[in-house]
Amino acid sequence: MLVLDSFRGHSIDRVKKTVANAGCDLVIIPGGMTSILQPLDVVLNKPFKERVGILYNDWLSQDDNPKTPTGCVKRASLSTVGERCVVWTACRHGLRRIFKVLHLYAASPGQPQ
Numbered sequence: 001m002l003v004l005d006s007f008r009g010h011s012i013d014r015v016k017k018t019v020a021n022a023g024c025d026l027v028i029i030p031g032g033m034t035s036i037l038q039p040l041d042v043v044l045n046k047p048f049k050e051r052v053g054i055l056y057n058d059w060l061s062q063d064d065n066p067k068t069p070t071g072c073v074k075r076a077s078l079s080t081v082g083e084r085c086v087v088w089t090a091c092r093h094g095l096r097r098i099f100k101v102l103h104l105y106a107a108s109p110g111q112p113q
Contacts, residue, residue: 003027005034055084 002024004010011028019026029037036042059065059076066074076084 001025001027003029003038005029005038006031052084059084 002019004026006028009015010026016026034041056076059080060073068074
């Protein structure tokens, strides 16, 4: 099953045929429902973005950050941003769990629902 939002490009014939040829069922989420029904937005992206925001604010509030001549904090270096990307490890949500939470998961034969 491939779950997509209602972006017009997702429902064109070429996409439908490609998905069908891959042996998948295409499910289009109605407009305005993505934040409620799209698994990654609901269970992974939101907590990830919140965690990144917390880490960024913590970094921004440090006194030893380099400043511009006017006293503003300079933009974070790529290495600093990369260090913050470790936040992915703080989001320990498996994809199977995401789909189970939203009841979009069918267990394999012999597996508990």
